[in-house]
Amino acid sequence: MKRAKDKMNIFALFERRVADAIKALVAEGRLPAGLDTARVVVEPPRDASHGDLATNAAMVLAKDAKSNPRALAEMIVEKLKDDKDIVKLDIAGPGFINLTLAQDIFHNVLREALTLGRDFGSSNQGKGQKVNVEYVSANPTGPMHVGHGRGAVFGDALAGLLEFAGYDVTREYYINDAGAQVDVLARSAHLRYREALGETIEIPEGLYPGDYLVPVGEALAKQYGDKLKSQSEAEWLPVVRSFAIDAMMAMIREDLARLDIRHAVFFSERSLTKNGTDEIRKMIDDLRGRGLIYEGRLPPPKGQLPDDWEDREQTLFKSTDFGDDVDRAIMKSDGSYTYFAADIAYHHSKFQRGFASMIDIWGADHGGYVKRMQAAVKAITGGKGDLDIKLCQLVRLLRNGEPVKMSKRSGEFVTLREVVEEVGSDAVRFMMVFRKNDGTLDFDLAKVVEMAKENPVFYVQYAHARCASVLREAQRVFPKIDISAAGLAKSDLSAVNDSSELDLFRLVAQYPRQVEAAAANHEPHRIAFYLYELASSLNSLWNKGKDLPHLRFINQDDETITRARLGFVCVVRDVLASGLAVLGVSAPDEMR
């Protein structure tokens, strides 16, 4: 299987052949040994008239080879020219080598794509390496808003992408159930509890006013009667807190499920210090033993000084040893741990669970926290762990270009659930990754449900439906044709050779490469843009059949050509379905 997958990636395939040519030249003594070929790439040329593939090998190696790029290119071309899969080699510009491939290559790619089906594009890039993707991690104090939704969708799409690229992915959620905010939640819920018992209550400033706690209060009343009413806060708080956190997490999980997001691990911050074990203490002691924890004073922040600033000795982590700008506090003045301290222990737990590779998805407002967390991971893993942190910028919710604001239910914001209910999971999921994560995103509730090319969700799904429709129609016209992928893999594809068809093939052949690049850079948006491009290419070809009937996918008088064209229609359908599946978006067979 591995070999089949690799063979599918023509860029990787010819990268090896170029490398082999260089090796041969070294063996013959015509090039010096020890050349670094890491920067050699084979990529699609910007301009299709330059051929199918281009390599920078000669330019990259010229200096070390003590040669000039064009002379070197000629040597490489000489080695490649006997390759039967290459029909044309040009040296162009500053020393590019342009390769034009035999059409067979594309036909073979198509045939193998048909054979692999949904596996086409997947790879062994990750080699089964364990990766932990932590995302959402919204505080369990209320419903999720649209910003959470972006992180949720981004994280889930990235997880799916990495799985497709051969990583062993664990989806994880960190429940911040230990800070002061969950005490506030408990007090807010307790008020709702008293309300459920018939009291008239008023929610003071600083507590959570949202309606969503009303049912929690009612549930508390049902379970505990008036028992909690006579207790002191010290008595009822842990009970109500735990109850309310569970209720909030149930709500959040329900919201996530509507987007088909399901984490494998829910890790509780509180569990780090439960039942007599204190993982945070252990971690601090360990770091202290290595001289990375000390009592000291931090310089005051520059610029506007906080009102309550006072110079004070603190317990600090020496994050500056690992690239941070200042050392960071790990104990509060009342002796409790900071959030950072718990987070260090949490990431230590990930590492101990076998994740040398960790990815965190955070909101952009946590940008100031990145360096210290990465410093901490370096410290606790001895440099063996890698933490990539992807920041998701704000989502601006619009309706026909006008900002959407406020929601009664949540108390302050439009909830994610409301948005998913209005426009559907597919629109939310696709649009949330139709932007780079580090740019702000406009999400227009009206536009994402339009049936038009400017709405990418629709456009891509429609292209998939069109392929499915063509196959259905073909089955009607030619009942004898086996329209399954396996059946179409037997088609004689050599008749498909119109230039616009070959353009589409080139795009299809890029899919494995796009997946690898997207996975390597942790950028799922590349898949979304690729799918849009593929949909556009298909529709363009479809439209050509209007003026040039001989290019139509179904030709009633020619079963051979029809079989061949159905082959690539099937491949395009499957690539669209595959990419959409990676992003967690459905691929409908018809648009209604």
Next chain:
RNA sequence: GGCCCCGUAGCUCAGUCGGAUAGAGCAACCGCCUUCUAAGCGGUAGGUCACUGGUUCGAAUCCAGUCGGGGUCGCCA
């Protein structure tokens, strides 16, 4: 003030670990569109890739600085 992110066509944005003549959608203009599933297809026009300098055979991409926008800034989470 420190740190992080962003700055690409009128607007919204892509741009391959540095590669050839910088792309798409929308808007504008021109043409086509009663098709195998309609919601489109083709074309024209539109650019000092914020600015300056550096590295390089080669920079939208890397580095330094400047300007502009956003975020963040000792114990919140």
